Amino acid sequence: xxxxxxxxxxxxxxxxxxxxxxxxxxxxxxxxxxxxxxxxxxxxxxxxxxxxxxxxxxxxxxxxxxxxxxxxxxxxxxxxxxxxxxxxxxxxxxxxxxxxxxxxxxxxxxxxxxxxxxxxxxxxxxxxxxxxxxxxxxxxxxxxxxxxxxxxxxxxxxxxxxxxxxxxxxxxxxxxxxxxxxxxxxxxxxxxxxxxxxxxxxxxxxxxxxxxxxxxxxxxxxxxxxxxxxxxxxxxxxxxxxxxxxxxxxxxxxxxxxxxxxxxxxxxxxxxxxxxxxxxxxxxxxxxx
Amino acid sequence: xxxxxxxxxxxxxxxxxxxxxxxxxxxxxxxxxxxxxxxxxxxxxxxxxxxxxxxxxxxxxxxxxxxxxxxxxxxxxxxxxxxxxxxxxxxxxxxxxxxxxxxxxxxxxxxxxxxxxxxxxxxxxxxxxxxxxxxxxxxxxxxxxxxxxxxxxxxxxxxxxxxxxxxxxxxxxxxxxxxxxxxxxxxxxxxxxxxxxxxxxxxxxxxxxxxxxxxxxxxxxxxxxxxxxxxxxxxxxxxxxxxxxxxxxxxxxxxxxxxxxxxxxxxxxxxxxxxxxxxxxxxxxx
Numbered sequence: 044x045x046x047x048x049x050x051x052x053x054x055x056x057x058x059x060x061x062x063x064x065x066x067x068x069x070x071x072x073x074x075x076x077x078x079x080x081x082x083x084x085x086x087x088x089x090x091x092x093x094x095x096x097x098x099x100x101x102x103x104x105x106x107x108x109x110x111x112x113x114x115x116x117x118x119x120x121x122x123x124x125x126x127x128x129x130x131x132x133x134x135x136x137x138x139x140x141x142x143x144x145x146x147x148x149x150x151x152x153x154x155x156x157x158x159x160x161x162x163x164x165x166x167x168x169x170x171x172x173x174x175x176x177x178x179x180x181x182x183x184x185x186x187x188x189x190x191x192x193x194x195x196x197x198x199x200x201x202x203x204x205x206x207x208x209x210x211x212x213x214x215x216x217x218x219x220x221x222x223x224x225x226x227x228x229x230x231x232x233x234x235x236x237x238x239x240x241x242x243x244x245x246x247x248x249x250x251x252x253x254x255x256x257x258x259x260x261x262x263x264x265x266x267x268x269x270x271x272x273x274x275x276x277x278x279x280x281x282x283x284x285x286x287x288x289x290x291x292x293x294x295x296x297x298x299x300x301x302x303x304x305x306x307x308x309x310x311x312x313x314x315x316x317x318x319x320x321x322x323x324x325x326x327x328x329x330x331x332x
Numbered sequence: 333x334x335x336x337x338x339x340x341x342x343x344x345x346x347x348x349x350x351x352x353x354x355x356x357x358x359x360x361x362x363x364x365x366x367x368x369x370x371x372x373x374x375x376x377x378x379x380x381x382x383x384x385x386x387x388x389x390x391x392x393x394x395x396x397x398x399x400x401x402x403x404x405x406x407x408x409x410x411x412x413x414x415x416x417x418x419x420x421x422x423x424x425x426x427x428x429x430x431x432x433x434x435x436x437x438x439x440x441x442x443x444x445x446x447x448x449x450x451x452x453x454x455x456x457x458x459x460x461x462x463x464x465x466x467x468x469x470x471x472x473x474x475x476x477x478x479x480x481x482x483x484x485x486x487x488x489x490x491x492x493x494x495x496x497x498x499x500x501x502x503x504x505x506x507x508x509x510x511x512x513x514x515x516x517x518x519x520x521x522x523x524x525x526x527x528x529x530x531x532x533x534x535x536x537x538x539x540x541x542x543x544x545x546x547x548x549x550x551x552x553x554x555x556x557x558x559x560x561x562x563x564x565x566x567x568x569x570x571x572x573x574x575x576x577x578x579x580x581x582x583x584x585x586x587x588x589x590x591x592x593x594x595x596x597x598x599x600x601x602x603x604x605x606x607x608x609x610x611x612x613x614x615x616x617x618x
Contacts, residue, residue, distance in 0.1 A: 279373070
């Protein structure tokens with residue numbers, strides 16, 4: 044039977060009040076907590092605005108300058124640098140591609156060892172997971188700057204930065220994919236006398252390969268975007284020209300490079316989406332019901 | 333019977349050959365792409381081989397000398413700038429906080445118009461979609477680079493840059509979440525004559541709120557990372573200090589700051605994960 048306050052008569056209500064006074068008490072504490080949370084949120088936001096000196100006046104003034112800059116960006120031109128810009132855009136994509144391929148290969152052992160169902164040793168699992176967290180926790184650009192110092196200016200530093208930071212990202216994604224597999228094929232391979240490597244090759248890989256490839260493609264897309272700024276610290280790619288043109292206030296060339304980046308990223312996204320849809324469609328057809 | 337077996341064998345062989353051709357074809361394309369990339373990216377195994385010892389050397393240089401007896405003094409010497417660095421880290425986290433907040437507000441303003449099931453007009457849909465694409469395709473550091481000219485050096489340029497990027501990134505995720513809602517509550521409210529905003533508030537928001545919170549917390553984690561390099565272009569945070577240390581070869585400072593940064597990022601990741609799990613748990617209970 045449903046007990047509702049509005050269905051109760053007077054004596055029943057009185058009894059209810061006596062038995063469970065908390066139900067009828069005003070929710071003071073809860074209201075108070077809610078008000079306090081909102082006040083803390085407001086105070087933190089105001090503090091940030093104050094700390095960063097973000098006044099409306101400064102915003103409006105800045106917006107004016109920004110509009111001025113945007114007006115100067117038209118028309119976008121490449122001057123006589125068209126070939127150079129195109130070439131270094133191509134270099135950016137190449138860096139992203141090589142970096143992704145190497146990271147995908149290096150992440151494989153890390154991902155396998157970081158998966159709970161592959162390595163039952165808690166400490167080792169923890170170490171592998173945390174080491175990939177360290178690789179991920181530092182921004183790609185910091186790695187790039189460090190590698191520029193270690194191996195010199197040029198695309199090699201950028202490629203190494205991509206490899207390092209994406210090995211961490213992909214290892215984490217791989218581990219998650221591997222932890223979600225059906226373990227029956229693995230047991231099957233083991234039960235007919237297959238070793239651990241056989242189990243990985245015939246039990247694990249067929250299940251996770253499509254997910255891994257899909258992750259790789261996403262990483263490639265995101266790397267194409269992030270590789271465009273590696274040049275800001277001299278680690279190769281179009282970023283060098285972009286930051287140089289912005290710093291020398293050559294806005295027409297800067298906007299041309301921005302358009303080039305937009306177009307390239309758009310193309311790469313579509314290409315990778317096309318490949319992904321083909322891979323996944325093939326996989327769905329192959330999977331047993 | 334025999335003919336059928338032969339037919340099957342023939343078909344099987346044909347399929348196998350087709351599969352093999354595909355492998356060669358796509359494998360060849362892949363290798364070709366790799367070779368072109370290596371050539372244009374000036375990349376070779378030999379270069380890595382020569383680079384490795386230098387990287388090793390560099391890493392060794394960044395590690396401080398720690399003795400057992402003098403451990404405390406060594407540590408204090410290693411982390412000599414702890415107070416300054418912690419202050420800058422706090423600034424970095426606050427930049428991430430404020431930019432996530434502003435960006436999320438922007439994303440909320442755009443996402444409803446940019447979802448196929450709630451759009452108010454065709455051109456509004458196209459406009460918001462394009463704006464969000466633009467905002468998330470241009471890297472935040474490029475926005476920061478330009479904003480430093482417009483708004484002056486300092487965190488304000490960084491906050492706005494990351495906010496714009498967040499608006500594009502979160503806006504897309506928000507719109508996808510909105511497209512997956514159950515439309516019955518929306519129809520119900522519309523039938524009572526509710527306005528567009530009222531429909532959003534009472535029919536859509538309750539359905540998407542847990543998703544939105546989860547995305548926003550995740551975005552905050554990402555933004556902390558992005559905020560750590562804003563200083564490279566003079567837009568605030570710990571990046572400026574990093575830039576100086578790496579450029580000027582203050583080796584031990586680099587490792588000290590990297591450790592602090594990684595610890596901060598990890599703490600924030602763990603806290604956000606806890607919060608997310610708690611919210612999802614609550615959502616399942618109610």
